[in-house]
Amino acid sequence: MSDAAIDPRSLRAPPKRPIRLSWSDERVRAIVWQVLVVGVIGFILWWLWSNTVHNLEVRRIATGFGFLGREAGLPIAEHVIDYSPTDTYFRALLVGLLNTLKVAVIGIVLATILGTLIGVARLSKNWLLAKLAAVYVEVIRDLPLLLQLLFWYAILQGLPGPRQALHPAAGVFLSNRGLKLPWIEWQDAHSFALLACLLGAVITWLYRRAVLARQMQDGQPRRVWPVALGLMLVLPIGVWFAAGAPWAVDWPELRGFNFRGGLTVSPEYFALLLGLVMYTAGFIAEIVRAGILAVPQGQWEAAQALGLHPGQVLRQIVLPQALRVIVPPMTSQYLNITKNSSLAVAIGYQDIVSIANTTLNQTGQAIEGIAIIMLVYLSISLSISLFMNWYNARIALVER
């Protein structure tokens, strides 16, 4: 387009006329309309801004983010990184952000798994299973998420105390103090093993790419799984043995009025995660179902006619086509989980919104508090969008 001399379309373009100062000239109208709209919106914004500045002066509220360095003095029950009330507001907000991410990331993974299972169940040939999945989807989607969260929280709070805790399996206790699970005592050796596993995954991925490139040239299929097994399982175990093979399980046990040891899932976090996962799974199920139905029956039959075995049919033929339909709406569901995790404030899980809200109540820095919330969510939304767009472009149909 930039090279106008070559582009044949430019030859057919109407010749440039000089702008006449008349309402009948389209360009004049365009400029007038835009100036008008921008002017009105600009005026409204300026008016709001000047009011705000005036009000802040009257109320003697200093603007700026200086308060972030002050001591927060707000206790946070759950924190991924070290935190004490004597830390700064900045660290408190960071803890809140990590709490948001903790629920969002785990929620996305679990909701995807549950939603896929329910979506596939809705297509089952078993009438009872299909109907049950349909009823689940319909009911869960027609109730407000906040109501569901309050409901789960009420149920968890109505559980018996630690002394009469439900005890479904060894080391698992469910009481009004939350869920208690056994957990291995984490040591350096475990971190090394995890690191080795991650490294193995990266190398496996590179190896798979190389193998596929070779296969494209000579048509010989090669096995990837022995390498994957070696790198992702044998190597980490080897590292763990080399580090002395430490192994100790931290069992939760009742001491006095509460449990000691083990991994604690607080009732707030549990209710939030449960509500988010069950709610979003209802939507994801519908997306998955639509995606699978979008692959024509002929594709299944053609793949079978080629002699592919069922796993290959699903992996090589059906999934790549279904994913094209599934990924864009799935992106908005992932964004929804992240945004909906902000409902944590209603049941007392301290996520970024809850902590920013407390901060703005304590310091009176309303504008900065809201700005922080919005900035955090905008950046999370943008990152998820970018990643999913990249993934979508990767799996998109390559047309000639």
Add this chain to the structure above:
Amino acid sequence: MSDITLNATAAAPEAAPRSPPISQVGLLAWLRANLFSGWLSTLVTLALAYLIIRWAAGFVEWGILNAVWSVPNNQTQACRDLKGIGACWAVVTEKHRFILFGTYPFEEHWRPALCILLFIGLYVVSAMRRFWRKELAFVWAGVLALIGVLMWGGVLGLPYVPQERWGGLVITLILATFGLAFAFPLAILVALGRRSKLPAIKAICVLYVELIRGVPLISLLFMASVMFPLFLPEGMNIDKLLRAQIAIILFAGAYLAEVVRGGLQALPKGQYEAADALGLSYWQKTGFIILPQALRLVIPPLVNTFIGFFKDTSLVLIIGIFDLLTAGKTAIIEPAWQGFGIEVYVTVGAIYFVFCFAMSKYSQGLEAELNRHRRR
């Protein structure tokens, strides 16, 4: 089927009498095909049937057989004794007026009740295709004005009721309906603006939509509750409900705009060009040619967005506005009724479900009907 024909050709004529073919019709055949088609299917059916029966029996026992339906003057001991064994529906019997109408004066409860009926009537009329005409907009304006008069009072001999005392289901319906009534025109303008050739207008619309869709509704509600007072000149104050309403309108506007934009994009380009060829102005083209077709295309997703948005009005709980869910949550704050949250939430959930399920079924039916002409 093919098996039977194969057997028939292979079998000798004088062979022993064969068993009759497996029935293809009837209840047994249906059961075999849909519930017991293989060992895995049979296993799943039996496991699910067991779970469903157990759960249903448990629910009936808790919710009906062992339930307490009413208690005399807040004496909840009978309920407390049955905690975990039977439901305490007495909390709903006792508090249903509060859950539905909030703190509205008791003698005037007929007014919000009438408003709820008016809202439902408005939805039903709007849902009927034969009323999809321009006059419907006037009906909406008329009914909404009437609801305003009924709620506030102060005229026609109705005592004045300040807005702080409104509450319950009617607030949920007000937030959702007024939200839709104002967000929809806004959404159309923004959607048109986003497809506009004028760069400044397009940029403003894109910025608005992406900004709103990138942040949770809660942050907008917080903004409305704590930041909005700073925006206005001194002395001027807008009440909390209206501020939340504005936040909801801005929020819904962005989401509806994307749905409308989908309709504008789905319309064949020829329609735009034909309108231009007729020499229509931009607004004539948009009003007479484009919008009537584009909006019709997106009615089902619009209804779905509206369902989402009806549910989202419950978020005003967080800034302390007395909608249905807040009223339910507040009803169990009183010490006598503490701990009966599940009963209240089930009831409130049932109310939300009735509204959303009706809309959802309507949307599905409409989609099937509107798509019928394409399947000829």
